[in-house]
Amino acid sequence: xxxxxxxxxxxxxxxxxxxxxxxxxxxxxxxxxxxxxxxxxxxxxxxxxxxxxxxxxxxxxxxxxxxxxxxxxxxxxxxxxxxxxxxxxxxxxxxxxxxxxxxxxxxxxxxxxxxxx
Amino acid sequence: xxxxxxxxxxxxxxxxxxxxxxxxxxxxxxxxxxxxxxxxxxxxxxxxxxxxxxxxxxxxxxxxxxxxxxxxxxxxxxxxxxxxxxxxxxxxxxxxxxxxxxxxxxxxxxxxxx
Numbered sequence: 001x002x003x004x005x006x007x008x009x010x011x012x013x014x015x016x017x018x019x020x021x022x023x024x025x026x027x028x029x030x031x032x033x034x035x036x037x038x039x040x041x042x043x044x045x046x047x048x049x050x051x052x053x054x055x056x057x058x059x060x061x062x063x064x065x066x067x068x069x070x071x072x073x074x075x076x077x078x079x080x081x082x083x084x085x086x087x088x089x090x091x092x093x094x095x096x097x098x099x100x101x102x103x104x105x106x107x108x109x110x111x112x113x114x115x116x117x
Numbered sequence: 118x119x120x121x122x123x124x125x126x127x128x129x130x131x132x133x134x135x136x137x138x139x140x141x142x143x144x145x146x147x148x149x150x151x152x153x154x155x156x157x158x159x160x161x162x163x164x165x166x167x168x169x170x171x172x173x174x175x176x177x178x179x180x181x182x183x184x185x186x187x188x189x190x191x192x193x194x195x196x197x198x199x200x201x202x203x204x205x206x207x208x209x210x211x212x213x214x215x216x217x218x219x220x221x222x223x224x225x226x227x228x229x230x231x
Contacts, residue, residue, distance in 0.1 A: 006159075032218045034218075034219070034220075036222075042224065043121075043208070043222045043223060043224045043225060044160065044208070044222045045222070046219060046220070046221065046222075049218070049219065051218075089159045089160075091159070093218060103148070103212065103218055103220070104150065104162040104165060104173070105150075105152075105160070105162065105210075105220060106162070107159025107160050107161070108159055109157075109158060109159055110157070110158070110159055
């Protein structure tokens with residue numbers, strides 16, 4: 001099955017600086033890569049995603065890049081703000097395993113991002 | 118609130134008791150997923166439904182676990198004879214249909230087994 005590794009496990013950056021979180025995946029047929037933000041005690045919130053036919057996607061201060069050859073994808077947050085502090089999870093949907101197309105997410109272990117004022 | 122909702126938000130039970138959780142997906146979402154999240158880890162897939170049909174169960178889902186989605190709307194997850202290792206956050210997510218991919222999560226039910 002799919003295996004997703006995420007680094008670093010913790011990251012502290014000064015407010016206003018950029019933060020980068022990296023993930024690698026094992027299944028070369030994986031085709032969808034979302035990023036979730038989870039604040040303490042709250043639900044995982046989908047913040048951005050990318051499909052395998054695209055190399056980069058941006059949404060205001062957040063961007064995701066995908067390198068299919070190397071099987072890794074990254075989350076970039078620019079001009080960080082205190083409200084960006086949270087745990088971030090990457091995930092991947094492995095190759096469709098049946099005609100029903102189970103898009104189950106395989107998650108990384110998370111990155112705790114702390115923005116230092 | 119039109120998002121995914123889950124009840125109860127917290128459940129404390131004694132080992133050996135049965136518990137049941139409920140998930141109400143976003144209206145008109147055909148797919149419903151259950152995940153389990155332990156402290157410091159990402160969510161792990163348990164099972165999913167396409168309308169009322171349960172199409173896959175993870176090996177994490179032992180015989181003590183059962184899930185239903187009787188009318189293709191809300192879903193329930195029951196754990197029988199709870200064990201301390203069942204303590205976790207149980208998350209529900211829904212998506213529109215196959216190929217829509219985006220999954221939206223509920224707030225979760227935190228289960229503590231004493």
